Amino acid sequence: MRWENGTIRWSSRLRKADVRRLYKSYMAGFGFEDLLDDIGTTLYIRCSDILYLRDAREGVGGGWRCLPCESRPDAAGPGPRMESTGRRDPHFTGHGDELFACPVCGWEFSFGAMRNTFRNKQLHSGGAVEAFEGFVKAWPTAVGDVHAKMRAVDLLIHSFHYSLRSEPDLPIRAAGVNLIEGRLKDVLAFLDALSADRQDEAADRWRKERRKQKW
Numbered sequence: 001m002r003w004e005n006g007t008i009r010w011s012s013r014l015r016k017a018d019v020r021r022l023y024k025s026y027m028a029g030f031g032f033e034d035l036l037d038d039i040g041t042t043l044y045i046r047c048s049d050i051l052y053l054r055d056a057r058e059g060v061g062g063g064w065r066c067l068p069c070e071s072r073p074d075a076a077g078p079g080p081r082m083e084s085t086g087r088r089d090p091h092f093t094g095h096g097d098e099l100f101a102c103p104v105c106g107w108e109f110s111f112g113a114m115r116n117t118f119r120n121k122q123l124h125s126g127g128a129v130e131a132f133e134g135f136v137k138a139w140p141t142a143v144g145d146v147h148a149k150m151r152a153v154d155l156l157i158h159s160f161h162y163s164l165r166s167e168p169d170l171p172i173r174a175a176g177v178n179l180i181e182g183r184l185k186d187v188l189a190f191l192d193a194l195s196a197d198r199q200d201e202a203a204d205r206w207r208k209e210r211r212k213q214k215w
């Protein structure tokens with residue numbers, strides 16, 4: 001997300017047309033580098049937003065971090081932890097009335113107002129934390145290697161949520177819906193088509209996991 005004139009701007013999802021164009025030009029072997037960088041950067045910011053909200057929800061690293069402090073040009077790392085009063089809403093169901101304030105700059109928000117900024121934006125990490133964290137680690141290290149970059153993008157958009165303790169190998173949702181515009185059904189059809197003619201490991205894995213699904 002970006003902190004802009006006192007407003008939070010959450011990252012957007014990828015457009016299917018851009019993803020299709022990237023795969024086409026990558027297969028053709030030329031003219032894909034700039035688009036790959038744009039798409040990878042969008043995904044990097046998107047995954048960072050998802051993990052920011054995961055941290056806030058689960059109290060990782062102290063929970064909510066101050067965005068104005070974090071986005072200052074001289075900020076050396078994550079913003080300071082927000083101090084809070086009121087009733088917590090640990091699952092973000094909308095029942096809390098917690099108020100937050102930054103001990104350093106004084107930025108304040110109520111949980112309800114903050115929740116309204118990210119509701120229905122498909123930013124819930126669910127059972128795909130490993131995939132989002134994996135990309136945030138892989139993308140910066142792939143610098144200068146277009147094939148490593150493409151592999152990281154490919155792996156991420158074809159990953160799944162796994163949440164059921166009783167069936168840890170059963171995919172329950174495609175992570176692509178957190179990353180690509182559209183409803184789950186459209187995103188699944190799009191990713192099916194994207195991997196249909198390919199015989200590589202990522203495409204094979206996608207098909208294998210898709211066959212297990214009950215949704």
Ligand SMILES: [Zn+2]
Pocket residue numbers: 066067068069070079080102103104105106107
């Ligand atoms: Zn602050």
